[in-house]
Amino acid sequence: MASVNVIKPKARLSNSNILFLIAAVIFVLMYLFAIITFPNSFLQFQTFFDLFNLNAPLIIMTLGLCIVMIGGGIDISIGSVTGLVTMACAVFLESRMGSIGGAILVALGIGIAFGILQGYLIAYLEIQPFIITLSGLFLAQGLLTTLHKDPINVTMPAFVSLRDFDIVIAWLGTRNRLGVFIPCEIKPGTLIFIVLLIILASLMKWSRFGRNVYAVGGNTHSAMMLGINVKRTIFITYVISGLTAGIAGFVYIMTTGAGNVGNAAGAEMKAIASAIIGGTLLNGGVGNLLGAPIGTLTLLIINELIRAAGVQSNWQAMVSGLLLYFFIVLQSVIMSLRDRRKFSIALPPWLRLSGKEQLGGQREQ
Amino acid sequence: MSNMKKNISHLVLPLSVMALLIVINLIKGADYFTISMVNGAFYGNIPNILFGASELVILSIGMTLVTGASRGQDISIGVSATITSAVFVQYVLQASEVTLFTIIVGFLLSCVTGLLLGAFNGTLVSVFKVQPMVASLILFTGGRSIAFMIDGKLSPILANDISNKIGTVIPGVPVQTAIILTAVFIAIVAVVFKTTNLRLYVETVGINPNAARLNGINPKKIIFLTFLIMGICTAVAGFIAVNKAGRHDSVNLLKLIMMDAILAVAIGGNSLGGGKFSITGSIIGAYTIEMLNRTLLRLEIDPAMIKVFKAVFIIILMVVASPVVRAFMSKNLDRFRSWRLSSSQQKGPISTTNIARKQGE
Amino acid sequence: MLSETILEMKDISKSFPGVKALDCVDFKLRKGEIHALMGENGAGKSTLIKVITGVYEKDAGLITLQGEPIHFKAPQEAQNKGIGTVYQEIMLCPNLTVAENMFIGRSHSPFVNWKQMNEKAAQLLDSLGIPASPVQELASCSIAVQQMIAIARAVDMDCKILILDEPTSSLDEDEVHKLFALMRELKERGVGIIFITHFLEQVYEVSDMITVLRNGKLVGEYETTSLSQIELISKMLGNVLEDVTKLKKHEPIVSDTSIPVFEGKALSSSAGVRPFNFAIQKGEVNGFAGLLGSGRSESVRAIFAADKVTGGEVRMKGKRVKIKTPLHAIKHGIGYLPEDRKGDGIVEDLSVRDNIILTLQVLKGFFKPFSRKQAELFADEYIKKLNIKTPTSNTPIKSLSGGNQQKVILARWLLTNPEYLILDEPTRGIDVGTKVEIQKLVLNLASKGMSLTFISSEIEEMLRTCSRLIVMKDREIVGELRGTDLTENDVMNVIAQGGKNK
Numbered sequence A: 001m002a003s004v005n006v007i008k009p010k011a012r013l014s015n016s017n018i019l020f021l022i023a024a025v026i027f028v029l030m031y032l033f034a035i036i037t038f039p040n041s042f043l044q045f046q047t048f049f050d051l052f053n054l055n056a057p058l059i060i061m062t063l064g065l066c067i068v069m070i071g072g073g074i075d076i077s078i079g080s081v082t083g084l085v086t087m088a089c090a091v092f093l094e095s096r097m098g099s100i101g102g103a104i105l106v107a108l109g110i111g112i113a114f115g116i117l118q119g120y121l122i123a124y125l126e127i128q129p130f131i132i133t134l135s136g137l138f139l140a141q142g143l144l145t146t147l148h149k150d151p152i153n154v155t156m157p158a159f160v161s162l163r164d165f166d167i168v169i170a171w172l173g174t175r176n177r178l179g180v181f182i183p184c185e186i187k188p189g190t191l192i193f194i195v196l197l198i199i200l201a202s203l204m205k206w207s208r209f210g211r212n213v214y215a216v217g218g219n220t221h222s223a224m225m226l227g228i229n230v231k232r233t234i235f236i237t238y239v240i241s242g243l244t245a246g247i248a249g250f251v252y253i254m255t256t257g258a259g260n261v262g263n264a265a266g267a268e269m270k271a272i273a274s275a276i277i278g279g280t281l282l283n284g285g286v287g288n289l290l291g292a293p294i295g296t297l298t299l300l301i302i303n304e305l306i307r308a309a310g311v312q313s314n315w316q317a318m319v320s321g322l323l324l325y326f327f328i329v330l331q332s333v334i335m336s337l338r339d340r341r342k343f344s345i346a347l348p349p350w351l352r353l354s355g356k357e358q359l360g361g362q363r364e365q
Numbered sequence B: 001m002s003n004m005k006k007n008i009s010h011l012v013l014p015l016s017v018m019a020l021l022i023v024i025n026l027i028k029g030a031d032y033f034t035i036s037m038v039n040g041a042f043y044g045n046i047p048n049i050l051f052g053a054s055e056l057v058i059l060s061i062g063m064t065l066v067t068g069a070s071r072g073q074d075i076s077i078g079v080s081a082t083i084t085s086a087v088f089v090q091y092v093l094q095a096s097e098v099t100l101f102t103i104i105v106g107f108l109l110s111c112v113t114g115l116l117l118g119a120f121n122g123t124l125v126s127v128f129k130v131q132p133m134v135a136s137l138i139l140f141t142g143g144r145s146i147a148f149m150i151d152g153k154l155s156p157i158l159a160n161d162i163s164n165k166i167g168t169v170i171p172g173v174p175v176q177t178a179i180i181l182t183a184v185f186i187a188i189v190a191v192v193f194k195t196t197n198l199r200l201y202v203e204t205v206g207i208n209p210n211a212a213r214l215n216g217i218n219p220k221k222i223i224f225l226t227f228l229i230m231g232i233c234t235a236v237a238g239f240i241a242v243n244k245a246g247r248h249d250s251v252n253l254l255k256l257i258m259m260d261a262i263l264a265v266a267i268g269g270n271s272l273g274g275g276k277f278s279i280t281g282s283i284i285g286a287y288t289i290e291m292l293n294r295t296l297l298r299l300e301i302d303p304a305m306i307k308v309f310k311a312v313f314i315i316i317l318m319v320v321a322s323p324v325v326r327a328f329m330s331k332n333l334d335r336f337r338s339w340r341l342s343s344s345q346q347k348g349p350i351s352t353t354n355i356a357r358k359q360g361e
Numbered sequence C: 001m002l003s004e005t006i007l008e009m010k011d012i013s014k015s016f017p018g019v020k021a022l023d024c025v026d027f028k029l030r031k032g033e034i035h036a037l038m039g040e041n042g043a044g045k046s047t048l049i050k051v052i053t054g055v056y057e058k059d060a061g062l063i064t065l066q067g068e069p070i071h072f073k074a075p076q077e078a079q080n081k082g083i084g085t086v087y088q089e090i091m092l093c094p095n096l097t098v099a100e101n102m103f104i105g106r107s108h109s110p111f112v113n114w115k116q117m118n119e120k121a122a123q124l125l126d127s128l129g130i131p132a133s134p135v136q137e138l139a140s141c142s143i144a145v146q147q148m149i150a151i152a153r154a155v156d157m158d159c160k161i162l163i164l165d166e167p168t169s170s171l172d173e174d175e176v177h178k179l180f181a182l183m184r185e186l187k188e189r190g191v192g193i194i195f196i197t198h199f200l201e202q203v204y205e206v207s208d209m210i211t212v213l214r215n216g217k218l219v220g221e222y223e224t225t226s227l228s229q230i231e232l233i234s235k236m237l238g239n240v241l242e243d244v245t246k247l248k249k250h251e252p253i254v255s256d257t258s259i260p261v262f263e264g265k266a267l268s269s270s271a272g273v274r275p276f277n278f279a280i281q282k283g284e285v286n287g288f289a290g291l292l293g294s295g296r297s298e299s300v301r302a303i304f305a306a307d308k309v310t311g312g313e314v315r316m317k318g319k320r321v322k323i324k325t326p327l328h329a330i331k332h333g334i335g336y337l338p339e340d341r342k343g344d345g346i347v348e349d350l351s352v353r354d355n356i357i358l359t360l361q362v363l364k365g366f367f368k369p370f371s372r373k374q375a376e377l378f379a380d381e382y383i384k385k386l387n388i389k390t391p392t393s394n395t396p397i398k399s400l401s402g403g404n405q406q407k408v409i410l411a412r413w414l415l416t417n418p419e420y421l422i423l424d425e426p427t428r429g430i431d432v433g434t435k436v437e438i439q440k441l442v443l444n445l446a447s448k449g450m451s452l453t454f455i456s457s458e459i460e461e462m463l464r465t466c467s468r469l470i471v472m473k474d475r476e477i478v479g480e481l482r483g484t485d486l487t488e489n490d491v492m493n494v495i496a497q498g499g500k501n502k
Helices: A015-037 A045-070 A078-094 A100-124 A129-147 A157-163 A188-206 A208-218 A220-225 A230-256 A267-277 A291-309 A314-339 A356-364 B002-009 B012-028 B045-052 B054-070 B077-094 B100-126 B132-151 B161-167 B177-195 B198-207 B209-214 B219-245 B257-267 B279-298 B303-321 B323-342 B347-360 C045-053 C075-080 C098-103 C114-128 C143-156 C173-188 C200-206 C229-237 C241-246 C296-304 C326-331 C341-345 C352-364 C372-385 C402-415 C432-447 C459-465 C488-501
Strands: A167-175 A181-186 B035-038 B041-044 C005-016 C019-030 C034-038 C060-065 C083-086 C161-165 C192-196 C209-214 C217-223 C262-269 C276-280 C285-289 C309-316 C319-321 C334-337 C420-424 C451-455 C468-473 C476-482
Touching (some): A045 A078, A045 A181, A045 A230, A045 A267, A045 A291, A078 A129, A078 A230, A078 A267, A100 A129, A100 A157, A100 A230, A100 B303, A129 B303, A157 A230, A188 A208, A188 A230, A188 A291, A220 A230, A267 A291, A267 A314, A314 B100, B012 B257, B012 B303, B041 B045, B045 B054, B045 B177, B045 B279, B054 B077, B054 B177, B054 B198, B054 B219, B054 B279, B077 B100, B077 B132, B100 B161, B161 B177, B161 B219, B177 B198, B198 B209, B209 B219, B209 C341, B257 B279, B257 B303, B303 B323, C019 C034, C019 C192, C034 C173, C034 C200, C045 C083, C045 C161, C045 C192, C075 C083, C083 C143, C098 C114, C098 C143, C114 C143, C143 C173, C161 C173, C173 C192, C200 C229, C217 C229, C276 C296, C285 C296, C285 C459, C326 C352, C341 C402, C352 C402, C372 C402, C402 C420, C402 C432, C420 C432, C432 C451, C451 C459, C459 C488, C476 C488
Parallel strands (some): C034 C192, C034 C209, C161 C192, C285 C468, C334 C420
Antiparallel strands (some): B035 B041, C005 C019, C005 C060, C262 C309, C468 C476
């Protein structure tokens, strides 16, 4: 071939994967650090599981948000919608016709309703997502206070037993000082999170819709020209994010057992921070759903570390900010180095997600 | 004449919203514009709106510039204002005697703080190419703790005569001080725009940073500059807010004001995607939001439901202003006009058959 | 040649606010035909394409595909009916893999079978000789490869009709020939191809039929063999033809002993051009010749410090100066009209007036804005001088046609009165009439003592205007040609030899 610029195809890691990898490595390093400095708390499996048990709602919210962000949008209503769902469920459960199945329907219904409303306005009427989801935030907050202002503790017996229900892992646990074996416990919320993570991550990787979301986030105009129904794709991302906010709300009340005006307040910003740490870019088109829990956990571990160190709680927010700063600058530096092609990491073949090595072999034949 | 029309067209939305709100208020009570004199100063609905919106107006000016150049929004403004005002309060509190000089030095110190915070965000955005919203998320997350640490305790109280005057009125002046300060600030901004190329540079950078660079404008410097200006805006807004409140509440001061500021920019007819902007629009947008808040109060809506109404109002507003609805309206308007023109001729029946067919479907 | 008609358009009209883009245009495409669609910029070619593919909705008229009336509302409907399109700007998603870009938006299965997709993509890439791996991210491919991938995508769609809207502007000669071979093969298979290009040579190389549009109206449909180039140009232009032949290069008064206006030694930049020396005399017009990717744009960008300068020494009129940023270059009297008009040139939402005064305003300083009146005077002067077609100086530049936008950028630089003006592909993607105007202007400016560098992909244009050609290959200067009677062959020879010596 006489062509001047023949390019040797190199298995370059995609931006989505490299950012995810950074997040994962740093998370592992931080956890190792935590184990070394505070072995008696962080070496226990329960501590690790509790991270999930207590924060499943935030992680679930982040999953939905990540999908919206990969599609190039933003959803800042999720925290308030989650809060609204907890209150609505609490009110419903305490009413005469309350039932757990009904509460689940209420939660999903509210989430999807917000998703559909916001998604329609953003995708089909082309209104700026920030403004629409900001209105969604106001709307959810307003509905929450309209619905009920005081904290409600759910006393319905069936629900209380669900709240206190733990899945005990008999073979995993630690012995306490008296030598009594305490098995690990997982809350149902953690299971819900794991199932959702698997479903949504597969959706993004192996479904037509998932790839369309990446395409739309990467370049909306091109995506349209490639024959993708851009509006419907964007619409569905917001419906999913509404749905996860609804599920997060139910998991929230399942963990705390109470509806409260302050539930999940400000969670949207935490979720955005988690998504960013997890390697999802706000510009769209780049991100990996597996990064969502890692981002959230990284933020949480910092807080746990500070608590374990016994420093003033005020430092938590500041250190979270610093952590965020560190991540953002690191991501920015790596991305700009990659643009200049000075930096490349190739994954070993067994880690690659698509069947590159078989293909390479085939092409040589 | 047509020039005039073009210059005003982007203000149609905020102005008509304002007009609508005024009508609603007048229906509620004809005394809406009544201004009364209490202790030598004007009070009433309009002065209250001007007074209440002062911080928002100042911050939305900064937000417009940041949006114009960097194509993104700064969500740390409320937090930044809290930090700058913490510096101000600490300086004033450590002084043995509070004079006008103390206040001015304190204010200048808080401006320096604002510049530093702006430089922090600006560096991230211009040098590290981080999205503004992401960059400002850092201060948003950690900033209030910084303010608390400067305070050293919850809510230090700012009890001195001058602060009181800044927060309310100066005896002998019939207008509340915050309104005057805002007016002065707007005037300064107007002078800056008149005597510099700020608008041309910011718009060029926002629309096409590559072209800007090749024509000798350094986009990094301009983006950085807008964040510095934003820093000054937060300092001024924080100064007004803390003097109004009389105490420094590091947890709640100007909480969530960034949402309203971004909203003001959008209502003002500006694209949140950067480029061409209208400061006038944003200012009107900011006053509109304050007017909306006070209208809802005046209509005696249950405080719990105010946010619902606000949300519904914004959604309707954005739907009306959305590109799709606008295109649809103008298309139908054209169709209506051409229909009216030709209705006397044979085209009339065609449209009725169309309607008949549609009903048949 | 009377084969079956597959696409027929009758009385197509389309208006945009203030413009009638298409006015009762007919168009016919037959099976196994390569049909060139020709016309100046703003003639309505792109609009016609977009009406076919459903990007725009037509106002009136009838389109039939194999006898069936069609009415597409979105590009994917056209895709499903077997109409594949490749646009001038690459319409692919940079963050997806090569294979995904080839297959996304086409399958109806709700799931993605990565293995199968990658295998199919690998086969297709191999068969077309495209040097890319299916699993690499599109962003890591060069622009030319990306364009080839877009073509591969369109080709694979079992299409009946393939529309190529200026696909060759980012390809080098070799790639263009590969593309043509591909087009001929598809033609054998019975695919109807609509081909738009600004390169006349290419039209005569591959097309069977030519349809010419002018100002949104149909001029006519001709067989390529029966229409000479001159006739074609005259049909596209109406009556500007004489100007092209009248154009006469005039020799600059160059004496090698005089001090050059600009002199650079060992210039290099981060864009990866090898350190080179370059000088230009007063009143001289020179050109950088070479294939795409040869480094000609990178070289002039290094002169203007458009990319990060990594080394070199610059003298203006013998005086040592520091040029590290575009602003330095502008201050020392250098102007640069960039190759990428849309990406680097125009500030699309700003008015024509602001676009014209931009650079002069920057030179004057941040704290010294022009008065509105002064700015209007400047703008009006140049709108008149360069014959820029715009309703008012207050119109946003984005609503002007490509050629007029280019003139605005030219006006912007002329207003700063530079001593040395670099024009990088000023004639690319604009109509023939404006091309001629720009070439005339270049000669005119040189005769008044301005030094100019004029770069064009069409060597003909450079031969017509430049008294000295610097020939580049593989990011290096391989030769220099002087004289009035240079031909394209001379340039080609230098390029070919330059490679061998190395």
